[in-house]
Amino acid sequence: xxxxxxxxxxxxxxxxxxxxxxxxxxxxxxxxxxxxxxxxxxxxxxxxxxxxxxxxxxxxxxxxxxxxxxxxxxxxxxxxxxxxxxxxxxxxxxxxxxxxxxxxxxxxxxxxxxxxxxxxxxxxxxxxxxxxxxxxxxxxxxxxxxxxxxxxxx
Amino acid sequence: xxxxxxxxxxxxxxxxxxxxxxxxxxxxxxxxxxxxxxxxxxxxxxxxxxxxxxxxxxxxxxxxxxxxxxxxxxxxxxxxxxxxxxxxxxxxxxxxxxxxxxxxxxxxxxxxxxxxxxxxxxxxxxxxxxxxxxxxxxxxxxxxxxxxxxxxxx
DNA sequence: GTTTCATGTAATAATATATGTTACGTGATT
DNA sequence: AATCACGTAACATATATTATTACATGAAAC
Numbered sequence: 001x002x003x004x005x006x007x008x009x010x011x012x013x014x015x016x017x018x019x020x021x022x023x024x025x026x027x028x029x030x031x032x033x034x035x036x037x038x039x040x041x042x043x044x045x046x047x048x049x050x051x052x053x054x055x056x057x058x059x060x061x062x063x064x065x066x067x068x069x070x071x072x073x074x075x076x077x078x079x080x081x082x083x084x085x086x087x088x089x090x091x092x093x094x095x096x097x098x099x100x101x102x103x104x105x106x107x108x109x110x111x112x113x114x115x116x117x118x119x120x121x122x123x124x125x126x127x128x129x130x131x132x133x134x135x136x137x138x139x140x141x142x143x144x145x146x147x148x149x150x151x152x153x154x
Numbered sequence: 155x156x157x158x159x160x161x162x163x164x165x166x167x168x169x170x171x172x173x174x175x176x177x178x179x180x181x182x183x184x185x186x187x188x189x190x191x192x193x194x195x196x197x198x199x200x201x202x203x204x205x206x207x208x209x210x211x212x213x214x215x216x217x218x219x220x221x222x223x224x225x226x227x228x229x230x231x232x233x234x235x236x237x238x239x240x241x242x243x244x245x246x247x248x249x250x251x252x253x254x255x256x257x258x259x260x261x262x263x264x265x266x267x268x269x270x271x272x273x274x275x276x277x278x279x280x281x282x283x284x285x286x287x288x289x290x291x292x293x294x295x296x297x298x299x300x301x302x303x304x305x306x307x308x
Numbered sequence: 309g310t311t312t313c314a315t316g317t318a319a320t321a322a323t324a325t326a327t328g329t330t331a332c333g334t335g336a337t338t
Numbered sequence: 339a340a341t342c343a344c345g346t347a348a349c350a351t352a353t354a355t356t357a358t359t360a361c362a363t364g365a366a367a368c
Contacts, residue, residue: 003244058365090157111276122265135257212336
């Protein structure tokens, strides 16, 4: 399978929207992300349902931000996306009654749970305002942090 | 994509092998795991190359353990498997020059790295002997830990 | 009221990966 | 020489993400 990049994508869109006032059409946002308008609508649907965004049809329509960036965390967005799978690894369960399998999967499961918990905790510690601030810092030539970034490129 | 369950599977096989002396054929191991002998050979190939297992052809051939369970960790096995992808999520990189994308991906990347680091650290703290001990505890009716286990079932 | 614009969504295609299966080659034992 | 077991390539199957096409819905503009 391919790596799921919806969270990265939707955050990219949100920060772009915050840079300009008016409603943004899916087509314009798709152009900025080199993808298809339908993909934009799809990943934004959950955020609309959870009240983070609003959408309007017809002339002058499009998407508008409906949340406070300083009070919205990456974890909120992750949940609005539908909580996509975090780990690429999982337990094999083809011998449910096997005590060996149970011992193996109990140990692995604890490690998996710990990793997921850390990721969600980190997500909860970063607001959209933090991301926007980092972006503006990069705009003015000072990157907020020594960036490693592309280790996790798709 | 489906979740990768090779680590869970190969650990299951290793612990089964430890319960009986002789060389174990891929066919016998496959039967215990409800899969195909070729799948066994495939996931065991890396462990053979790294010296954790030996294999022999011909009559009386099969797989034998070639490592010390008390000195081999889940992290060793994970590396021998070829370090499969840990996270199902990744960064989108369709606008490499975009500072918004860079800010988003830097933040996500740090969270991703932290989660991967925790998982590998946990793997490094558990030996095959630990797993085997837990299995034997379950055999005699006392599970070593209050197990949550199947949250991560395939 | 009709046209135009923009979202909503289903259906399909394209791509990638894990897993299962078949087929054939290689080497060791009987 | 025959049998056994691994080694590996090739192919099939299932699942998931992403992209694309097609059509319906609703709102604004004319």
